[in-house]
Amino acid sequence: MKRDNQIFDLIEQERRRQTSGIELIASENFVSEQVMEAMGSVLTNKYAEGYPNKRYYGGCQIVDQTEQLAIERVKTLFNAEWANVQPHSGAQANMAVLMSCLKPGDVFMGLDLSHGGHLSHGSPVNSSGILYHAVAYAVEEETGIINYDRMEEVALRERPKLIIGGASAYSRDWDWKRMRAIADKIGAILMGDISHPAGLIARKLLNDPMPYCHIVTTTTHKTLRGPRGGLIMMGKDFVNPWGLTTPKGEPKMMSQILDSAVFPGIQGGPLEHVIAAKAVAFGECLSDNYLAYIKQVQLNAQSMCQAFLKRGYKVISDGTDNHLMLIDLRTKFPDITGKLAENTLVKADITINKNMVPFDSRTPFSTSGIRVGTPAITSRGLKEHEMDDIVALIDEVISNIEDNTVIEKVAGKVNEMMSFRPLNAW
Numbered sequence: 001m002k003r004d005n006q007i008f009d010l011i012e013q014e015r016r017r018q019t020s021g022i023e024l025i026a027s028e029n030f031v032s033e034q035v036m037e038a039m040g041s042v043l044t045n046k047y048a049e050g051y052p053n054k055r056y057y058g059g060c061q062i063v064d065q066t067e068q069l070a071i072e073r074v075k076t077l078f079n080a081e082w083a084n085v086q087p088h089s090g091a092q093a094n095m096a097v098l099m100s101c102l103k104p105g106d107v108f109m110g111l112d113l114s115h116g117g118h119l120s121h122g123s124p125v126n127s128s129g130i131l132y133h134a135v136a137y138a139v140e141e142e143t144g145i146i147n148y149d150r151m152e153e154v155a156l157r158e159r160p161k162l163i164i165g166g167a168s169a170y171s172r173d174w175d176w177k178r179m180r181a182i183a184d185k186i187g188a189i190l191m192g193d194i195s196h197p198a199g200l201i202a203r204k205l206l207n208d209p210m211p212y213c214h215i216v217t218t219t220t221h222k223t224l225r226g227p228r229g230g231l232i233m234m235g236k237d238f239v240n241p242w243g244l245t246t247p248k249g250e251p252k253m254m255s256q257i258l259d260s261a262v263f264p265g266i267q268g269g270p271l272e273h274v275i276a277a278k279a280v281a282f283g284e285c286l287s288d289n290y291l292a293y294i295k296q297v298q299l300n301a302q303s304m305c306q307a308f309l310k311r312g313y314k315v316i317s318d319g320t321d322n323h324l325m326l327i328d329l330r331t332k333f334p335d336i337t338g339k340l341a342e343n344t345l346v347k348a349d350i351t352i353n354k355n356m357v358p359f360d361s362r363t364p365f366s367t368s369g370i371r372v373g374t375p376a377i378t379s380r381g382l383k384e385h386e387m388d389d390i391v392a393l394i395d396e397v398i399s400n401i402e403d404n405t406v407i408e409k410v411a412g413k414v415n416e417m418m419s420f421r422p423l424n425a426w
Contacts, residue, residue, distance in 0.1 A: 018423060020415045021349035022390060023380075026196065026324035026373025027168070029225045030380065030423040032284060035277045039227050043273035051086075051259060063272040070279035077202050077282050079210055080233040082255045085278055086262050086270040087230030090195045090219035094120040094164075095127055096232060096261040097215050100254070101162050101189050104131050109155060109188075110164035111146070112136040115358045116326065118168040118193065135160060139358050144317035144326075145172055152182045159186055165209070166193030166217075169355050169371050171305075171320035173206050180212040189241070192216045197322040199223030199294045199375075202285055206322060210235035215258070223297065223323055223375050225290075226281025227274050232258055293378060293426045297323045300374040303384035307391035308372075316357055316369075324373035328357045333398060338367030341398055348397050348410040350390075380418070381425030389417070 018030070043063060049056040052064040052071075070085045087093035102108060108128075110121030115138045119126045122134025135158045137151040155163065165179050176192060183190040192209035198218040200206045209216050216233045220226040237255045244252040263270070284290050298321075305325045308315050314331040329336055338354030345352055356362075357369035377390070393410050400406035 017349075020418055021351055022393075022414050022418060023376035024350065024352045024372045024374070024390075026353075026371055026375070027219075027222050028373075029221055029223070029375045031221075031225060031227060031277075031281070032424050032426075035225075035227055035280050035284075038277040038280050039273050041273050041276065043276050044271075046272050047269045048272050049263065049269045051263070063275075066272065066276045066279060067270070070275050070282060073279055073282035073286065074231065074233070077285050078216070078233055079208075079235070080216070081236050082234045084232045084255075084258060084262055085229075085275050086267065087217075087232060088267060088271060088274075089228065090193070090217060090230045091120040091126075092262075092266055093217040093219075093230035093232050094118075094191075094193060095266055096258060097191055097217060098128055098132060098162070099265055100257045100261040101191075101215075102132050105133055106162075107133045107135060107158055107160045108162040108164065109135050109137060109158060109160040111167050111170065112138045112358075114356045114360060114364075115139045116167040116169035118166065118195070121164050121166070121193070139170070139317075141359050144358055146170075146174075148175055148178045148182070151179070152185070155182050155186055155188070160188055162189045162191060164191050164193055165213070166191075166195065168196060169324070169326050171301075171315075171322055171325050172317055173321040174209065176207055176209040176212040183214075189214045193218065195219040196222055196324065199225065199285065199290075200298060200322055203291050203294050205294065205298055214238065215254070220278050220281060223294065224281060224285060225293075225375070225379065226285075227277035229271070229274050229278055231278070232262070234258075289426055296383065297374050297378045299384045300378050300382065300387055301325065304372065304374060304387040304391060307388040310388075311391065311395050313395075323375050324371060326355060326357055327370050327372060328368055329370065329398075330361070330368050333401075336398060336401060337362060338370050339365065340401065341370050344401050344407065345394065345397050347404075348393070348407050349414045350394060350397065350410075352394075379424050379426060380421045382421075 048060045048063045052068045074083050111117035120128050122129045137154050140147050163183050190213045192213035195218045218231050220229040239251045301320050301323050305320045312332050314328040316326040342354045352370045354367040355369045355371035360368050362368045
């Protein structure tokens with residue numbers, strides 16, 4: 001068969017881009033060789049609709065074992081009683097939970113999208129906001145931190161049937177115990193979407209939602225450093241709140257409802273090659289090597305945050321507990337948008353993403369802020385003493401936003417800094 005050079009040339013260009021640049025997008029990371037090996041394996045050939053030992057196709061005896069291994073490993077990693085490893089993405093995991101817990105038009109509550117919440121937590125252009133009635137809690141303008149008293153006020157006023165904790169651009173830890181108390185007060189289900197800090201939570205560097213949240217979802221990439229995909233877990237299974245029963249008249253457990261929501265509710269055949277790669281990643285996350293890595297992610301984020309503050313940038317909430325930070329450019333560069341900063345930094349081979357900041361005066365397409373994270377650069381072996389150098393390069397570009405000579409000079413420094421570092425040094 002003739003090699004498809006058009007595609008493989010593009011893949012090689014992307015490999016060079018990743019290798020030569022500084023990757024600071026908080027939701028991106030570099031997987032290990034064995035994770036990629038599992039993803040590119042013959043498991044991609046196998047259709048396996050259903051669940052282990054309950055498939056609609058024959059020949060699933062091997063993929064049953066790989067999927068069960070993924071389930072058992074992630075249950076150990078997060079101390080969960082039940083897990084579904086089939087969701088193709090975090091957004092689909094969230095969709096399955098909402099479909100399991102809500103009827104169209106029901107009220108649920110999540111963090112305001114402009115304050116760091118996620119698209120699948122109630123955006124009007126997402127299925128979560130189209131099918132259900134989303135209401136929001138917010139961060140405080142003065143502190144950039146969630147006020148749980150005000151969250152409770154919104155919950156008591158709106159009476160949501162489900163509350164989501166979690167965000168895509170929030171740098172502080174979550175008070176899951178307090179959120180469970182709020183949910184219990186109104187009889188709501190509490191869901192934790194830990195897609196960003198999952199790795200830090202798994203290794204006990206942040207508060208654990210599993211004892212408090214009825215249901216926990218996450219992506220399997222980002223800080224978990226696995227393949228792109230989703231995951232649903234429960235610390236303890238429970239009887240569904242609607243009194244539904246099985247054909248035998250037995251109470252239906254939440255695990256049964258969630259399984260049905262994933263398949264056949266929103267997906268057909270699972271991606272067994274990706275599930276195998278998830279199993280590999282979960283095994284890596286259980287290792288001492290990963291524990292050292294994820295601790296370094298947190299140390300690097302805190303060091304980077306201090307470097308931004310030292311140079312006069314406004315960091316939302318004045319710090320970080322996890323792997324990311326949100327920078328409001330308006331204090332230091334009132335005329336520079338997040339979009340312009342992103343596009344210009346890309347020219348210097350520094351990849352970040354524009355991001356809304358709380359109480360932003362600009363649109364989501366221009367933004368006043370940027371989001372920065374440390375998982376990917378930590379995977380490449382960088383330590384906290386190098387974070388100041390990276391922030392200095394970012395500052396040099398933004399301070400000379402229209403000077404192509406400076407931008408090219410910075411790109412050269414970036415390429416030199418990353419020239420000897422593998423994509424995954426751990």
